[in-house]
Amino acid sequence: MRDYIVFPSSKSLLAIGVVSAILAPIIGIILGVYFWRKPQLTKEGKFIFLVALVWLAVISADVFVF
Numbered sequence: 001m002r003d004y005i006v007f008p009s010s011k012s013l014l015a016i017g018v019v020s021a022i023l024a025p026i027i028g029i030i031l032g033v034y035f036w037r038k039p040q041l042t043k044e045g046k047f048i049f050l051v052a053l054v055w056l057a058v059i060s061a062d063v064f065v066f
């Protein structure tokens with residue numbers, strides 16, 4: 001019995017994560033943390049997490065400025 005999930009492709013999961021981070025930053029943060037915890041997706045998880053965090057900061061700053 002395997003203790004890990006086999007993912008289709010790290011590039012496709014990276015694209016899905018970045019798109020979801022832009023559309024919904026909270027979902028992007030959750031996906032980023034989830035991917036970050038998987039050994040084969042650590043680099044992609046960090047990138048998705050940072051994109052979501054930066055996008056959330058941009059959206060929040062825009063709301064508070066106006």
